[in-house]
Amino acid sequence: MRLFIASDIHGSALWCEKMVRAYKESGAGRLLLLGDLLYHGPRNDLPEEYEPKKVIEMLNGLSEDILCVRGNCDTEVDQMVLGFPIMADYAYICQDGLRIFATHGHKFNCDRLPPLQKGDILLHGHTHVPVLRDMGGYTYVNPGSVSIPKEGSDHSYMILEDGKFTLYSL
Numbered sequence: 246m247r248l249f250i251a252s253d254i255h256g257s258a259l260w261c262e263k264m265v266r267a268y269k270e271s272g273a274g275r276l277l278l279l280g281d282l283l284y285h286g287p288r289n290d291l292p293e294e295y296e297p298k299k300v301i302e303m304l305n306g307l308s309e310d311i312l313c314v315r316g317n318c319d320t321e322v323d324q325m326v327l328g329f330p331i332m333a334d335y336a337y338i339c340q341d342g343l344r345i346f347a348t349h350g351h352k353f354n355c356d357r358l359p360p361l362q363k364g365d366i367l368l369h370g371h372t373h374v375p376v377l378r379d380m381g382g383y384t385y386v387n388p389g390s391v392s393i394p395k396e397g398s399d400h401s402y403m404i405l406e407d408g409k410f411t412l413y414s415l
Contacts, residue, residue: 247272248340250388250410251402252279252349252370255318257292257392258299260400263415264391265303268310271404276307277338279370279388280316280349282331283323292392301326312336316371317351335359341408355385375401375412386410 249268254261268276282304283297304311308328315332324331335348343366346359350371353359361367361383368386374396375389389401389412399414 246274246340248275248277248338248405249273249402250277250279250368250405251391252388253281253316253373253390253393254278254283254300255281255285255289255292255390255392256283256295256297256300258296258303259294260292260392260415261300261303263400264402265307267402267413267415268307273404274310275312276310277347278304278311278313278331279347279368280314280331281318281370282313282316282327284318284320285393286318289393304329312338312347314348316349340405343405343408350387355380358383374398375403377410377412388412391415 249271251264285291305328311329313331314336319331338345345366345368347368350369363382366384373390375398376387378385388403389398394400401414404411
C-alpha cells in the first residue's frame with residue numbers, strides 16, 4: 246500500500262487544497278498527517294489563505310482515509326470539529342517490512358528518542374524541514390511542511406511505497 250505522509254498544514258486552505266489534490270492523484274491508500282492541522286502557532290506567521298474552517302471541511306471529506314497524530318498546535322477543541330482521531334501523541338506503523346514510530350516531533354525526536362529498536366524509523370514533522378537520514382541504528386524521516394516550509398525548503402510531502410520514502414514538492 247502506498248502511504249501519503251504530510252505535516253504542518255497550519256490552517257492554510259491554499260496549501261491544504263494542493264495537498265488534497267496531490268493525495269488524490271497519488272493513488273495512495275492512506276493519508277498520514279503528523280499534526281499541526283488548523284492553528285498556525287504563536288511562533289509562525291500566518292500561512293497563505295489562513296482559513297481553518299475550509300481546512301476542516303477538506304480534511305473531514307477524507308476522514309476515512311486519514312491517520313493522524315497530535316501536533317503541539319492541535320487541541321481538544323480541534324478534535325471536536327474533525328471527523329477523525331487527532332489526539333494520539335504517536336502511532337506505530339508496520340508497513341513494507343518497516344517499523345515506523347510516527348509522531349509530531351515536539352515530544353519525541355532525535356534529541357528525545359522514543360523506544361526504538363535497531364532498524365526502526367523515527368518519522369516526524371514539527372521542524373518544517375524535510376529529512377531522510379540514517380542515524381546509525383535508526384532512520385530519521387521528516388516530510389517537511391505543507392504550508393510553512395523553513396530553511397529554504399519547498400512546500401512538501403512524502404510517499405512511502407515498497408519500503409522507500411520519496412520526497413515531493415507541492
